[in-house]
Amino acid sequence: MATEMDLRALLADAIERRDREAAEETLWQLSEQDELGRALQELDPPRLTRLAQLLGDEHFGEFLAELEPSEAADVLERLSWGEAADVLEAMAPDDAADVFAELEPEEAGRILVAMEPLEAQELQELLSYPPDTAGGRMTPAYVALSPSVRVDQAIVALRQLAQAAETIYYVYVTDEEGHLLGVVSMRDLVLSPPDRTVGDVMETDLVRVAAKADQEEAARILIEEGLLAIPVVDEDNRLLGIITVDDVADILEREATEDIERLGGSQPLEVPYMRASPLLLWRKRVGWLLLLFVGSAYTVSVTNYYEDLIAQVTALALFIPLLIGTGGNAGSQVVTTLVRAIALEGIGLRDIPRILPKEIVTALMLGLVMAIVAFGRAEIEGLGRDLSLAVACAIFAIVLWAVTVAAVLPPVLKRLRIDPAVVSAPLIATLVDGTGLIIYFNIARLILGL
């Protein structure tokens, strides 16, 4: 913590002395300690403005792009509208759009008015797509040429455009109305005879993704095809932007993180864990915890219903946690594997005829092993052969039941367009708790002849 305070003092000092190099160095160190956002948010407006001027809009914008968009928006709101507009203009358009989307509406309107008309229009177009779609993720900083341009002219054009473009490894070819006709890689340009036209050497059989498509779909196509960028088009095949390969890792990691957090039984945090406040953690967890509690509360009624049975054979209560715990564990194994397989392998409802037999055979084998072990464990207690037999049969039936429920639910939810990851390990455990008790008490009643 001392270092962090030191760094803030150093930053304030560097701004005071107008020492650009020291300010920059301190900002990098804060960024590495994940403290950049907090440090910038705590600078008063005059100092912040001086810092932006010291670094220049472009450089200051690069630091803002390192932050979570909501943090960056907080910082921008403490600059003057004109200054904020300049910084946004200097940022990469896709980063600028992410930050802009987090501004207070009134503030956003004022800043937009202060921006250059062309840049403002570009920003608004990017903002018209939700952030998790291909359109929300794309950048308009691509290079597009007409098919009649010669290869050597194209290379000259690339030199001029190199600064502004996100990637110059692909040059897209469009007609006058902006319809996407083809693509030429820089590799092809360099290797082609200079007097051919771009239209001659372009690849016309190219993949593209609709602006409304999920960003994950764009990322998966990009990987499968081994591309460095994928073009994003509107319904009329007009080129709107590109998604580059450096966005892909970020998209995939976010999706995996969301799935993991859901599978653990909470809502996705959407910010890095270390930046999450207890209040945020509470908000993301309390809903599911309550829902699971309510779902689990019927175990009280179930146990109550069989109270006579427990009163007759108190020993039955001994095995309750063990039996329902094992059911929950078996279900959790299936659910997590399946949810991931749905995300990666595109498994759906139509695959149930292949999933279910496989899972049931597995469950029969697992159940058998667990039944043998449970029989042995019950025998150690020495409460009678019949009780041991009841426990063994119950665990076999519960494992089979838990696996079946866990194998069927995720594909069904996917079909209902609900994220299958909501069938978390805790949810399966909860579902299996009460039904497992019913299975157990009935088997016990049968075998013990009560």
Next chain:
Amino acid sequence: MATEMDLRALLADAIERRDREAAEETLWQLSEQDELGRALQELDPPRLTRLAQLLGDEHFGEFLAELEPSEAADVLERLSWGEAADVLEAMAPDDAADVFAELEPEEAGRILVAMEPLEAQELQELLSYPPDTAGGRMTPAYVALSPSVRVDQAIVALRQLAQAAETIYYVYVTDEEGHLLGVVSMRDLVLSPPDRTVGDVMETDLVRVAAKADQEEAARILIEEGLLAIPVVDEDNRLLGIITVDDVADILEREATEDIERLGGSQPLEVPYMRASPLLLWRKRVGWLLLLFVGSAYTVSVTNYYEDLIAQVTALALFIPLLIGTGGNAGSQVVTTLVRAIALEGIGLRDIPRILPKEIVTALMLGLVMAIVAFGRAEIEGLGRDLSLAVACAIFAIVLWAVTVAAVLPPVLKRLRIDPAVVSAPLIATLVDGTGLIIYFNIARLILGL
């Protein structure tokens, strides 16, 4: 199923008729249905050989590269040694190494002898690094030039090397002993004056990764720096190979899948779910299920220890599943979030002073809400104000305990160099089950004055 059988018949027919185009089309369709491996494994050796000759080594190798390495190895083993050697030589070296590593040792030796000496040596070098390290993942198909080469000569050289290299977007610069001196991007080459040398325009401040480093480390550096490829070097900074950006998504997805499967309480499958047999699923699950059973078996002893208490107040048994279930759920939420944060944000033991207060504050707030709800639920049963109070206090204490255990364990395991993802949702639930019961019974004894 019908389609799959049809495709196999079509494939056999195409091989019979030596119809290259039909064979290729059928193989693509099988590949899309994820049935390519099984179809090739079921072809008899003469037909397989005829198929390889029909497609040509390089093309046949591309289809093999689509398969899991173990499947591809099965196929190779049914070709003659000479034919298998030719196919391996035609494959991308990193893919070939992955497949080669899966061959039976005796078979592998014979095939290696049949390969060209240079290709065999390259393969052996790649194989000297474990598959999950940077060295095991790299490809030697990079472009390296001496610093004295002129920019225009470099572009000419690239034209000649373009076919064999994985990426020509980066040209690495090495001295005569192969030490890595710098890198020039194709972008820089195209934009530089043609009469400068590669040494003049190269970037010398470049990131690299050690061959022994974890492949995930290489992937993360590649993303953070926004690179298309990262060079892999030995201890003496000699360039051994590169890892390209198209490997990154695969590396990250594999790591995330392993974490998810571990968090669900099973060992990672390591093959796509749809290809996993029930026997494999059983093997990956039974170990943890048994271990959790054994870990959970002490709940029987705990409950047995408090049997007098239950015999006095049977109603105590009613709330057992609800209380320990909620504890498990609260722990599961923390564990999944933390394991992911460890993977993505590099959290470690040193962060416990920041994690623990945050989690405890969250747990106090969660516990309070759950206690109020549990009190209400117990009141509905109408078993006395004291019992309701005991249930409420117990759930508060259990949530606090579960969250604390779940917050501390993953960073501790990381420190012990054990994958934190082994603290799965089921493991936390199991740990909390028995201790939760002890907390519950003791609070009940105190409040009910038994």
